[in-house]
Amino acid sequence: MGIPTYSSGDPILDFFYILFNGISEVPLFSSPVTGILILVGVLIASRKAGMMMVLAGLVGAGVAIVLGADYSLVTFGLFGYNSILTGMAFWSGPFVKANRATLSISIFGAAITAVAWMAFSHWMGDIFSPDLRGGVLNSVAIPGFTSSFIFTTWAMMYASKRYGHDIWPEIPEPPRAEAVKAVREETHKDIDNPVQETVENFKWTAKEFIKATLKGVSQVTFIENWKTGLFWVIGLTLAFELAPFIAGTQDRPWFTNGYTAQWDEYSPLYLGGVMALVGSALGAALSILMKLPTQETRIGLHGFNQVLVMIALTSFVPLTWQSFLMAVFATVACSVVVMPALQRFFGQWGLPALTGPFVFTAWVWLIAIYGFTNIPAGLGWSRP
Numbered sequence: 438m439g440i441p442t443y444s445s446g447d448p449i450l451d452f453f454y455i456l457f458n459g460i461s462e463v464p465l466f467s468s469p470v471t472g473i474l475i476l477v478g479v480l481i482a483s484r485k486a487g488m489m490m491v492l493a494g495l496v497g498a499g500v501a502i503v504l505g506a507d508y509s510l511v512t513f514g515l516f517g518y519n520s521i522l523t524g525m526a527f528w529s530g531p532f533v534k535a536n537r538a539t540l541s542i543s544i545f546g547a548a549i550t551a552v553a554w555m556a557f558s559h560w561m562g563d564i565f566s567p568d569l570r571g572g573v574l575n576s577v578a579i580p581g582f583t584s585s586f587i588f589t590t591w592a593m594m595y596a597s598k599r600y601g602h603d604i605w606p607e608i609p610e611p612p613r614a615e616a617v618k619a620v621r622e623e624t625h626k627d628i629d630n631p632v633q634e635t636v637e638n639f640k641w642t643a644k645e646f647i648k649a650t651l652k653g654v655s656q657v658t659f660i661e662n663w664k665t666g667l668f669w670v671i672g673l674t675l676a677f678e679l680a681p682f683i684a685g686t687q688d689r690p691w692f693t694n695g696y697t698a699q700w701d702e703y704s705p706l707y708l709g710g711v712m713a714l715v716g717s718a719l720g721a722a723l724s725i726l727m728k729l730p731t732q733e734t735r736i737g738l739h740g741f742n743q744v745l746v747m748i749a750l751t752s753f754v755p756l757t758w759q760s761f762l763m764a765v766f767a768t769v770a771c772s773v774v775v776m777p778a779l780q781r782f783f784g785q786w787g788l789p790a791l792t793g794p795f796v797f798t799a800w801v802w803l804i805a806i807y808g809f810t811n812i813p814a815g816l817g818w819s820r821p
Contacts, residue, residue, distance in 0.1 A: 440698065441680035441689055443467070443512035450681060451512050459494040459517015461672070461695065463657060464709065465582070465748055467514045468695035469679050471672040471709075475658075478668025482660045486529035490658065493524025493547035500551040519554050519586040520547035522658070522792070526590050530659035532789055533594070538602035542593060550589045557581035557588075579803045579818055580753065583745070583792045594788055605787070639731055646721060653717030653740015657792075661736045666717075673709035673748075678702070696748075699815045700755035708756070709748060716740070716747030716768050723772040742776055743768045745795040750802055755813040763802065763812060771798040 443454040457472030464471070480487035497520025501511050510516065528535055528543035561581045597604050639645075651666030676695040682688055689702070697704035717740030724739035725731075733739060750764035776794035783790050806812045806819040814820035 445681035458514025462518035474672030482662035553585035652737030656741035716743035
């Protein structure tokens with residue numbers, strides 16, 4: 438059947454697709470059902486985050502329409518998801534203060550991210566395409582994923598450190614040092630910090646690990662809430678495309694699957710939620726083995742990039758046992774090498790790694806597929 442179109446000609450229905458496909462594209466495929474459930478999960482955790490998700494997605498889509506982007510790309514949701522991530526990172530996310538200054542920056546960031554998305558889409562798709570005259574011989578095309586979000590947000594965060602507005606919170610002194618200092622001043626004795634004791638005495642149980650795994654899913658949109666993660670998993674599983682009926686052009690059954698649309702729209706494998714759980718669980722388990730900070734693992738910071746790696750490498754690439762093992766291998770590499778390296782690198786400037794580990798990992802693996810003939814390529818991706 439090919440890729441669906443969501444341009445129905447009905448302004449109200451098109452608005453529905455623009456909004457909810459834009460949200461569902463955050464985990465890299467279009468399904469208004471997925472978008473609705475993700476938004477509900479975010480609203481449960483934070484109304485402020487949910488409002489920014491809607492506003493930023495519509496701002497990105499609006500800029501695309503005003504500038505004359507292909508309308509079918511807008512209704513597909515491709516101008517929404519990166520703008521959503523930029524807006525949520527800068528206002529409802531955990532990195533900067535939520536005030537008028539950051540609200541303005543979030544809206545502006547959502548707008549310019551739409552432009553950046555088109556730039557990366559052209560660069561990663563057209564310029565590297567073997568069909569482009571003068572291009573690199575035997576070159577490949579790969580998706581930009583969330584690259585427009587991360588590069589735009591990194592630049593904006595770095596620039597904002599020179600602003601006179603109250604944007605960045607002060608870095609607090611470690612709790613242990615504060616407790617020790619206070620006790621020394623009052624009693625001249627040194628005792629252990631109760632907060633530190635709580636962290637050190639924490640024991641991983643199956644319940645705590647499941648919560649950390651679900652939080653790893655919800656952290657894709659900077660939300661630390663296992664209930665939000667549960668809505669994500671349900672939404673990723675019920676990935677019905679619900680594309681509009683267009684007489685003479687498109688007649689897709691209601692059960693077509695957004696997760697497998699890159700390689701088989703009729704596939705009964707609704708495994709987006711499973712892959713998200715596998716990716717987040719792998720990230721959490723490996724962070725425990727590597728003895729990364731326990732609190733980071735508990736709140737899901739070592740799961741969200743892995744969620745996106747697993748989804749990307751099993752939805753943009755047809756799912757076989759070889760491609761599944763490749764996705765697991767890539768997720769392990771993202772956890773063990775790429776993510777800690779980028780956290781340390783960008784931490785020098787007080788910046789978060791965001792979804793950079795996912796983007797760089799997925800790019801390398803998709804480009805590598807060109808030479809791995811046992812891995813089937815997706816529709817137009819990774820192999821001419």
